[in-house]
Amino acid sequence: MDENERVQNARKEMEQLVADSLKSYKPPVGAFFTNLKEATKAIADGSIRWARKNSLWPMQFGLACCAMELMDFGSSRIDAERKGYLLFRGTPRQCDVMIVAGWVTKSVVPEIKRLYEQMSKPRYVIAYGECAVSGGPWWESYNIIQGIDQVLPVDVYVAGCPPKPENLFEALMKLQEKVGGKVEDKQE
Amino acid sequence: MVKLKISKNELIEKLNEAVKEGYNYLVKITAVDYIDHLEVIYFIRNIENKKEENIRLDIKDGERLPTIVNIFKAADFYERELSEMFGIEIEGRKVERLLLEKWDGLEAPLRKKFEWGADYKRD
Amino acid sequence: MLTKINVGPIHPSTHGVLRLVVTLDGDTIVNVEPHIGFLHRGVEKLVENRMYMQSESYMEKVDYAAPMAYSDLYVSAVEEAMGVHIKERAKYVRLILLELQRIASHLLWLGTFCNDLGQMFTMFMWTMKDRDLVMNLLQDATGSRMFYVNMRVGGVSMDLPPDFEEHAKSLLDYLEKRIKDYEAFLEKNPVFIERTKGVGVLSRKDAINLGVTGPVLRASGVNFDVRSAYTYYAYEKLNFMPQIQVKGDVFARYKVRILEMKESIRLIRDALKEMPEGDALGMPIKLISPPIKEKEVIVRRELPRGEGMMYMVTDKQKPYRLSIRAPAFINLSALNHMAQGAKYADLFAILGSLDLVMADVDR
Structure with a gap:
C-alpha cells in the first residue's frame, strides 16, 4: 500500500509540474511556424506599417x-x-x-x-x-x-x-x- | 508737415476745400490716446505736386465723428478699424467690425486703460 | 436669383487666411465681401511695452515675404527721432540689399500668381529656385536666411564681404536671362493673354479715390513712386525712373512688376560701381534705449507691395504710439470695386494680381 501511494503521489506531482510549465510557456514573437494565426497577423501588420510610413x-x-x-x-x-x-x-x-x-x-x-x-x-x-x-x-x-x-x-x-x-x-x-x-x- | 488743428464741426468743410485745392488722395486716418482726450489725425496728399497735409481734431469720450466716405472712398476700411480699436462711434453710416470680428467681448484694445496680457495663463 | 458662395479661410489659392463671401447672379459677380482678422495679433499694442530696438524683430514679421523693407522703415523712424544721419557708404549698402529683397519678393509673387491661373506649379518651381539663389546671396551679406535683423541706427550690422561683388554680378547676369525666359513663356501664351487682358480694370480717377498704392496705382497711369517723390538713400544719384503702364488691368500690373525687376537689376549694377569706400557699421544693438530728441516722426518708404508709412509719437524709453500704414490693407479694400461684372473664375486672377500678404493686412 505504501508503494502504491508513493507512486500515485509522484504521478500527481509530475502531472502538476507538467501543467505548470505548460501554463508559463509563450511562443516567441518573431518566431514563425509556431502559430499560423499569429504569424499572418505579424506579417500583415508589418507590411501595412511599412507602406504607411513611406508615403x-x-x-x-x-x-x-x-x-x-x-x-x-x-x-x-x-x-x-x-x-x-x-x-x-x-x-x-x-x-x-x-x-x-x-x-x-x-x-x-x-x-x-x-x-x-x-x-x-x-x-x-x-x-x-x-x-x-x-x-x-x-x-x-x-x-x-x-x-x-x-x-x-x-x-x-x-x-x-x-x-x-x-x-x-x-x-x-x-x-x-x-x-x-x-x-x-x-x-x- | 503743415499742422492744422480744427474742431469737429468744421471737418467736412475743410476736407471739401482741400479736395478743391487738389489734395485728392487719403493716406491714413489714425488716432492717439492722450489720457484725457483723443486726437484724430487725417493725412491727405496732393498727387500732382507731392505735398502733404495733416488735419487734427480733439475728441472726448462719448463724442461721435462724422463720416467722410462720400468724399474719399478709401476711408471705408480706415473708419471701421478706428471705431473698433479706439471705441469711437461714427455717425452717418453703419459701421461693422473689421479685425476683431468674432470677439464681441473685446472692447477698444488700443486705449491706454486696456490691460493687455491679462489673458495670458499657462500652467 | 442670387446665390452666395463662401471661399473659406483655408484655401489653396488665397494667400494666407482670408474669407470671401461672393454673391453671384448666374456666373457674374455682384458683390464681394472680405472678412479678415484671422491673423491679427495687435503689433501696435505690443510695441508700446518694449524698448526701441527690441521691437525691430517684431516689424520684420509683419510682412514675411520682404522682411528687410519693414525693418528698414522702422529703424529709419528711430534714426529720425534721434537726429542721426547715416554714413555715406551705408546708404549704398542699404540700397543694394533692399533692391535684392525687392527682386526676391517679386519672384515669389510671380510663382504664386501663375499658380492661381491654373498653371499647376511649373512657374512656381522655376521662380522658387531663383529666389533661393537670391536668398543665398543675402545670407552671405547678413548671416541669416529669412529674418535678417541687420539694420542698425546709423548703418548696418555687417559690411558686405569681399567676394560679394563677383557673386552678385554673376547672379545678376543669370537673372536677366531668366526674366527674358519668363516673359517669352507667358506673353506668347494665348491662355494667359485671354485670362489677363481686359480683366479687373481700374481707371485713373478711381485708383486715386480708392487710395491704392504701389504697382496697382502705377498700372493705372499715375506717376507716383516714393523713391522719386520723397527721395531717400542714393536713388536720385543713380537716376531712378518709375515704371508706368496705362491700361489698368491685370496684365498691366504684371508688366509693371516685371519692369521693376529689370530696373532693380540696373540699379544694383550701378550702385556696385559707384559705392564709396569707408565704414558702414551702425551703433551696436546693446544701445537699446537711445537718447530721443523729436516728439513726432513720419517716415515713408517704398516697400515691394506699395507705400509704407510710420507715424511715431515718442516717449523716453518706449514708443508712446506707433501707427503703421500697411499697403496690402488698403489694396484689399479695392477688390469689391474691381470685381463688379466679372465672371467667377476671374476673381482669383484679380486677387492674385494685388499681391497680398495676409499678415500685412491684419497687423
Missing part, C-alpha cells in the same frame, strides 16, 4: 511666415518628393500629416478643429516653428493661443524661427519611426 502625405496648413519655408521644402532645391511626401494636398480626406506652421489666433481655432476631425485615421500632427510650439514672440498678445497643443494632440515639435527646411526633414523621419512601430503610438 506620408502632408496637408498644407501654412498660416504665416513658416509657410514660406514649407514652400521651399516642397520645391526643387530641397525636394520633399524623394522621400515620399508628395505634393501638398488641398483636401483633408487624403492626408495623413497636418503640419501646423504659423501663429494660431482665437478666430482660426474652430477651423483647425473642423479640419482635424475631417482627416481619416490614423492621423498625426507636427508643430512647426516657435509660434505653434508655445506662442512664439506673440505670447503676450490678446488674440493668440499659446501653442497648438492646447487644442490638438501633437506628435513632433520643431523649434526655430523659422526652422530650416532640413529640420522638417528630420522631424518627418522621426515621425516615420513612430508610424513604423518603434515608439509607442496611441491611436483610438
Whole structure:
C-alpha cells in the first residue's frame, strides 16, 4: 500500500509540474511556424506599417511666415518628393500629416478643429516653428493661443524661427519611426 | 508737415476745400490716446505736386465723428478699424467690425486703460 | 436669383487666411465681401511695452515675404527721432540689399500668381529656385536666411564681404536671362493673354479715390513712386525712373512688376560701381534705449507691395504710439470695386494680381 501511494503521489506531482510549465510557456514573437494565426497577423501588420510610413502625405496648413519655408521644402532645391511626401494636398480626406506652421489666433481655432476631425485615421500632427510650439514672440498678445497643443494632440515639435527646411526633414523621419512601430503610438 | 488743428464741426468743410485745392488722395486716418482726450489725425496728399497735409481734431469720450466716405472712398476700411480699436462711434453710416470680428467681448484694445496680457495663463 | 458662395479661410489659392463671401447672379459677380482678422495679433499694442530696438524683430514679421523693407522703415523712424544721419557708404549698402529683397519678393509673387491661373506649379518651381539663389546671396551679406535683423541706427550690422561683388554680378547676369525666359513663356501664351487682358480694370480717377498704392496705382497711369517723390538713400544719384503702364488691368500690373525687376537689376549694377569706400557699421544693438530728441516722426518708404508709412509719437524709453500704414490693407479694400461684372473664375486672377500678404493686412 505504501508503494502504491508513493507512486500515485509522484504521478500527481509530475502531472502538476507538467501543467505548470505548460501554463508559463509563450511562443516567441518573431518566431514563425509556431502559430499560423499569429504569424499572418505579424506579417500583415508589418507590411501595412511599412507602406504607411513611406508615403506620408502632408496637408498644407501654412498660416504665416513658416509657410514660406514649407514652400521651399516642397520645391526643387530641397525636394520633399524623394522621400515620399508628395505634393501638398488641398483636401483633408487624403492626408495623413497636418503640419501646423504659423501663429494660431482665437478666430482660426474652430477651423483647425473642423479640419482635424475631417482627416481619416490614423492621423498625426507636427508643430512647426516657435509660434505653434508655445506662442512664439506673440505670447503676450490678446488674440493668440499659446501653442497648438492646447487644442490638438501633437506628435513632433520643431523649434526655430523659422526652422530650416532640413529640420522638417528630420522631424518627418522621426515621425516615420513612430508610424513604423518603434515608439509607442496611441491611436483610438 | 503743415499742422492744422480744427474742431469737429468744421471737418467736412475743410476736407471739401482741400479736395478743391487738389489734395485728392487719403493716406491714413489714425488716432492717439492722450489720457484725457483723443486726437484724430487725417493725412491727405496732393498727387500732382507731392505735398502733404495733416488735419487734427480733439475728441472726448462719448463724442461721435462724422463720416467722410462720400468724399474719399478709401476711408471705408480706415473708419471701421478706428471705431473698433479706439471705441469711437461714427455717425452717418453703419459701421461693422473689421479685425476683431468674432470677439464681441473685446472692447477698444488700443486705449491706454486696456490691460493687455491679462489673458495670458499657462500652467 | 442670387446665390452666395463662401471661399473659406483655408484655401489653396488665397494667400494666407482670408474669407470671401461672393454673391453671384448666374456666373457674374455682384458683390464681394472680405472678412479678415484671422491673423491679427495687435503689433501696435505690443510695441508700446518694449524698448526701441527690441521691437525691430517684431516689424520684420509683419510682412514675411520682404522682411528687410519693414525693418528698414522702422529703424529709419528711430534714426529720425534721434537726429542721426547715416554714413555715406551705408546708404549704398542699404540700397543694394533692399533692391535684392525687392527682386526676391517679386519672384515669389510671380510663382504664386501663375499658380492661381491654373498653371499647376511649373512657374512656381522655376521662380522658387531663383529666389533661393537670391536668398543665398543675402545670407552671405547678413548671416541669416529669412529674418535678417541687420539694420542698425546709423548703418548696418555687417559690411558686405569681399567676394560679394563677383557673386552678385554673376547672379545678376543669370537673372536677366531668366526674366527674358519668363516673359517669352507667358506673353506668347494665348491662355494667359485671354485670362489677363481686359480683366479687373481700374481707371485713373478711381485708383486715386480708392487710395491704392504701389504697382496697382502705377498700372493705372499715375506717376507716383516714393523713391522719386520723397527721395531717400542714393536713388536720385543713380537716376531712378518709375515704371508706368496705362491700361489698368491685370496684365498691366504684371508688366509693371516685371519692369521693376529689370530696373532693380540696373540699379544694383550701378550702385556696385559707384559705392564709396569707408565704414558702414551702425551703433551696436546693446544701445537699446537711445537718447530721443523729436516728439513726432513720419517716415515713408517704398516697400515691394506699395507705400509704407510710420507715424511715431515718442516717449523716453518706449514708443508712446506707433501707427503703421500697411499697403496690402488698403489694396484689399479695392477688390469689391474691381470685381463688379466679372465672371467667377476671374476673381482669383484679380486677387492674385494685388499681391497680398495676409499678415500685412491684419497687423
